[in-house]
Amino acid sequence: MIGTILKDRNLVLYFTGRFISSLGDNFLLFAQSIAAYLLTDSLAGVGALWIVRGVASLLLIPVGGVLTDRTNRKTIILVTDFISGILSISYIFITQGNHYWLLPLLAFASQSVNRFSSPALNASFKDVSQNTDLEISGSFAAVLGQTAVIIGPVVASIIYFIFNGKTDILFIADGVSFFISFIFMCGVYFGKRTNPESKKIHFYRDMFNGMNYVKENKPLLFLIILLIPIALTGKTFEVLVLGISEMKWGIGTIGGIGIYLSLFALGGIVGSTQIHKWKHLMNRRRFYAVSTMVLGLLFILMGLLDYLWVSLLITFFVGVFSNVTVTMAQIHIQKTVENNYLGRVFSAWTLLAVIGGGVGAYLSGLFYDQFGLRVSLILFGAFIAVPYAICFLIVWLKRI
Numbered sequence: 001m002i003g004t005i006l007k008d009r010n011l012v013l014y015f016t017g018r019f020i021s022s023l024g025d026n027f028l029l030f031a032q033s034i035a036a037y038l039l040t041d042s043l044a045g046v047g048a049l050w051i052v053r054g055v056a057s058l059l060l061i062p063v064g065g066v067l068t069d070r071t072n073r074k075t076i077i078l079v080t081d082f083i084s085g086i087l088s089i090s091y092i093f094i095t096q097g098n099h100y101w102l103l104p105l106l107a108f109a110s111q112s113v114n115r116f117s118s119p120a121l122n123a124s125f126k127d128v129s130q131n132t133d134l135e136i137s138g139s140f141a142a143v144l145g146q147t148a149v150i151i152g153p154v155v156a157s158i159i160y161f162i163f164n165g166k167t168d169i170l171f172i173a174d175g176v177s178f179f180i181s182f183i184f185m186c187g188v189y190f191g192k193r194t195n196p197e198s199k200k201i202h203f204y205r206d207m208f209n210g211m212n213y214v215k216e217n218k219p220l221l222f223l224i225i226l227l228i229p230i231a232l233t234g235k236t237f238e239v240l241v242l243g244i245s246e247m248k249w250g251i252g253t254i255g256g257i258g259i260y261l262s263l264f265a266l267g268g269i270v271g272s273t274q275i276h277k278w279k280h281l282m283n284r285r286r287f288y289a290v291s292t293m294v295l296g297l298l299f300i301l302m303g304l305l306d307y308l309w310v311s312l313l314i315t316f317f318v319g320v321f322s323n324v325t326v327t328m329a330q331i332h333i334q335k336t337v338e339n340n341y342l343g344r345v346f347s348a349w350t351l352l353a354v355i356g357g358g359v360g361a362y363l364s365g366l367f368y369d370q371f372g373l374r375v376s377l378i379l380f381g382a383f384i385a386v387p388y389a390i391c392f393l394i395v396w397l398k399r400i
Contacts, residue, residue, distance in 0.1 A: 005140050008132045017184030019144050024177025026152025031170040039099045051362050052104040056111040057354035064116040065347025073124040074190040080117035085178035091171035123342035126334045127191030138331040142272035149265035210344025223329045224349050226288050229384045231353035232360035233295045236380050240364050260315050267319025282332040291325040296385025303377030
């Protein structure tokens, strides 16, 4: 797989830029969560930060999707990279006296910019990978993304300790990573694309046409709706991992976070390398339903079995199933959706992911503060797994 990627200069430039910015993103998420946790002394405060990010997403995701389909996607990516770099460095101005308004304001602004870059990146990936099969480039993109998740928190934790708990250096590193990504993306060829529809149809009508396209494509709609529980589990884990680390590791919350997030990403890498073996399942609903149900069951097990080694093992498999499911769905969408609708389709995908993830992040932090870690894990696991388990039971009963 790596040999094939290295032969494609366009992908080498693309992946190098995105990998560097992904490392910075993990620095930013790490620093944001730690800052919110230390300043508010509550996981609900961390969850509330995700709500702020979610509001930004809800307001701008549809707009970002339409712009992706109507304008030059490379221009969107370059502009958003540059602005993101400036915003990331601006986090260094957060203090104990202004955190209650500046932290959510910058989180809102950063997420707003991301809502324009994310659909552009997803929609243009097929054009960037014209000379390489999507199964190969998509799998490699997932592996590279999870590798950044492993390296990012570990390096961020080390830097955090070296600088005596100061997060400013992490915010600066994130800003620099966006500027480096900007340089590499300048050399990427995104292919030629014509879209006469965008010149003739009103902006808002264009937006509704995209929604209608998703609604009428039932298999596509199923995949997008399925992202809600998957996003919920992902954001729930990102919040509860603070509590898991604090309760199960004597080395402290910060060190434990790096270990769990690294295991989660390692599971994602292992799963991504097997995607080519499972590509025949990309268009089968049962595969996505089973994978989502397994994620819920894993959360329940983590809550019921209060052992350190169990939490580590389950974290690894949560990474496997969540990453495989999302990556295969993304590849399937890129292969089957018309190019002129890709931006709006991925916007719908992101919109539902943000809704599910934002609700999950806030409620998981609130449940943790009220009921503790084990109850939170069991409740969310049951919420995800039980509906699918009931559906499979009904199907099984009908067959017999």
